[in-house]
Amino acid sequence: MTFLEPWVMATLRRDMGDPCCGDGRAYLPAYLGDDRVPYSWGKTTLLRQLEACRGGTYLTLDDGTLRAAAHADPEVFVADGPRPMLIDEIRRGGDDLVLAIKASVDRSPGRGQFVLAGSTRFLATPSLSESLAGRAAIIDVWPFAQQELAGGTTSFLSRAFEEPESFRTTAQSSCGRADYFDLIARGFFPEVIAMRSELARAEWYDSYVQSIIDTDIREMAKVDEAGNLRQLLRLAAAATAQELNMVKTAGDLGLHRTTVSRYLGLLETVFLVHSLPAWSRNLNARAVRRPKVHITDTGLAAHLLSVDAEGLGARVAPARGALVETFIVNELAKQATWSPFRVNLFHWRLSQGAEVDLVVERTNGRVIGVEAKATDAVDLRDFKGLTTLRDSLGDQFVHGFVLHTGRRSLSFGDRLTALPISALWDR
Template sequence: MSDGYARRVVDDELDELIEGLPAIALEGARGVGKTSTAAARAQTAYRLEDAVERGIVVGNTARLLDGEPPILIDEWQYLPESWNLVRRAVDEGAAPGRFLLTGSTSLEAPPTHTGAGRIVSVRMRPLSLAERGLEKPHVRVASLLSGERPEVGGSTSMTLEDYVSEIVGSGFPGLRGLTGRALRTQLDGYLERVVDRDFEEAGHSIRNPAALRRWLTAYAAASSTTASFETIADAGSGAAGRRPPRSTTITYRDVLERIWVLDPLTAWLPSRNRLRRLVAPPKHQLVDPALGARLLGVDADALLDAAPVGPRIPRDGPLVGALFESLVTQSVRVYAQAAEARVGHLRTASGEHEVDLIVERADGRVVAIEVKLARTVSDDDVRHLRWLASRLGDELLDAVVVTTGPAAYRRSDGIAVVPAALLGP
């Protein structure tokens, strides 16, 4: 590792994979830290986003194979043939740890299909709460997934105000430490690049950037909901009430997912189905809740005031609760990936029962997590977890309520209560 690099949760995964695999691709939105993480272990680097460096290799892409390994090909999508070049090198017997690739765009017709089984993709997201150094985590998702019902303890001085500061403060490593106007300007610049440059680089020109910005703002207002895309389109139609054509909004959604700005949470549909009549719409999430807050024009004080803001999207509770759930969801996904687990959400067709996060092991057994913007937990707050336990039996490994409270503990019914800052990988 290079001097000054702050180790990430994903580094443990990379350490395991690089010992046995010749090519690994780190994928995720711009600004999540892919280049720093890859560069910390690379001995040779080709940075293809730089026009000068790209120009040097464009006439002779084979030179990307030259150098001391690991060889980093940074932002490979600027020279798509680099992917197939690496794939062929793997086919010809490249040694483990030979190549690291990073990419901020999954292209519409990606060459990744031809690399299946040869180039392994690893997802990176913004800094989780555990990676931000706020507290030492006391409760590990990996332990919860073990099925051993670990002891739960620890305390934190983090308050609701602190969590709201983390929501608006962003998990993009390059923005940590910025406040006030400097932070707002950087977030605005990020969003402007999404609208003005990233769409075109992904192969789609935008005729009406203002309409895209309105749609993205409506999507931010729908954070942590399963609102239909028709509802989002209506909310983003603007003062004139002109809703974009469905074909346009589908393009918005598809491209924003390919450049990792949207990070929707899919529904959990168990393979060994003891549950019937579950519904499968995604729960809407942006890659970083700070982007949602900025799109909606709210700062920490406005979130704490809980005044109605932005496009009208039906949701339970104030916006601050939705964005707190976004923050916890983003963190849990980082921890679950480290444990080789997947994350989804659960909702019955009637809407009678919902569970915010279902973390699923490869064998189908799960940990269920509810997210509550509260310091204390009542019996009513755990009713959905109790219902799920009655349906799943031993397949429910553990049940957790993540809160803004001061202490981690287990209730008398066995459900763990864990402050968000004390949860880790």
């Protein structure tokens, strides 16, 4: 079985967009009906499509013969074949191959010579001496967004910044609590979306984590104790949507704090977790405050926490709020990758207690705030953090949204609106 995971593509000397869609992002509607399953689009499929649309040479270093040739004579390997050269699983080529690619680009600096793909942020791995800085554009591709799966065409972020008042007249959502919990527990990897068996999904997640930790991380970082990484990943899942207490985590694992910090960086490198930095108008404060940690896929987080959709809907469900927040943060992080304008994502918390789960800031300084609520009923108290943020920013605060599991959109006054979570993908 081929595991399709989040991957990073480095495109040398050019801006990368999807050649067939033409809109700069990988958009693909997929269907979940009884007689249809979604198309599994991983990095290999996308590279093959690039080859079909634009020509060039596709090579995968999973092929032992090609890998041996790349190691034996990397300069000849990258010189042979029409451009663009599309190299899959580039991390298996090692430092000498990356240096050969750098030398080739420096000799002939035309754009679009190489497209490099891998299941890790391979250019940041400790085993490489060359990052291709200034020569590569890096694109992180997440698991599917629900907007893609639903066939949506309008980005929530675009609408939230440009026409936020339009959300006040949004039709009643067709999604209810159980629908959201099903999405969260299932996850968004291409492989698991096609699986109707909960047992099959669980087995896939087990194999996926084992493969990433035992193969990818050990290969790139020479980590001897894989059990500590697995345990750290479980602790990160238990702390998803929270600021991870590194001192306590180090104590729980019996490891030094610097080792835990290094291991957490490795889990980010292989796309199992991602960090949401703290937001502040004071850039120094922004740099030193603790980030929140989020598991990259809620299905993986639910699996690590041993909770299913029914468990999330139980009267007492400790993981429910955190997983709903992570689901919303991940959906908006995915949309940010194809936003028509650049945005940065943060969380915000004051020592006095006001906080906002997600602050989205444009480079022009304008801000929207998003609160996640795992409840059907919303009242003015749920807007406390957003109200504080609005009042402190004035005109630079565009709008604040509380996303909840109910079905109705409701106005709560000046630039404050409660929305069903499905507003992230419904028009």
